[in-house]
Amino acid sequence: MAFRRCYNFLRRAISGSNRDAYTFRQLTRNNKEEVEKLIEDVYTEFEPVSSCLGHNSDDVGVLKSECLKDALHNTIGIGAYSRDGNQLVAAILGQLVDSLLSSERISKFTDERGEYVLLGGLSCRLDHRNKGLASQLLNRIESTTRRKGYKAILYVTASCYVHRMAAKHEYGEITSIRCDEYVDPFTGKRIFANMRKPHNTISVFAKHL
Incomplete structure (x- = not known):
């Protein structure tokens, strides 16, 4: 019991110091x-842009820039910055969208407006x-989603680590495909x-807030 109390104390202390080490800001096109x-530094190593979009290497730079510009439009993305505020060390991107997916498995999670x-x-830097940080970003996204009046989140991810985090935060898996088996x-x-790997x-996860 003494060991358990000591362990829990140290875990809370470390967790608290980690939270104090970052500031969080909403991300925009700026x-x-x-x-x-x-x-570029931490994500595309595992998911090359050209892998799923059929573009050659000369087009990839422009393509990534345009995709990101779209992703930061109408966004509630959140970034975690180092204590001095000079470096973006982690981020999660979220978009407010109309329901474009008609699958019954997905539509039952959206709100009455279909949004x-x-x-x-x-993405999170290795060090x-x-x-x-990932859990803190997800919690903040959920809080922002509620404040804006949306009642559902769909989370598309390919990382097994994020799969486990989504399950921990009570997201239900709707569908998934294996990358090495899927044929367009x-x-x-x-x-x-x-x-x-990883x-x-x-996978597509969903949570009704």
Whole structure:
């Protein structure tokens, strides 16, 4: 019992110091360059942009920039910054969208207006991982979603680590595909074949708030 109390005390102390080490800000199009740099440094190593979009390497830079510009439009994305506020160390991107998906498995999670928040692109620099940042970002996204009157979140992710975090936060898995097995019905190609572990299964999770 004494060991357990000591362990819980140290865990709370460390967790508290980690929370104090970061500041959180909402992301907009004005943050595009720093978000793009973060994703480039820690995300595209496992999910090459060209892997699923059929573009050659010369097009990838422009493509990523345009995709990110769209992602930061109508966003409730949140970034975690170092204590001095000079470096973006982690981010999660969320968009307020109309329901474009007609699947019954998905529509039952959206609100009566057919709208939801679509999450993706969770990125965290290596030296800031295992400090609870991902959970803090997800909690803040959920709070913002509630304040804006939305009642559902859909979370698309390919990382097995994020899968576990989603389950921990009571997200239910709607559907998933294995990257090494999926064949695009239009091209007949395995378009996700060069995605790397732990990004080997693309899943859609949902949570009704």
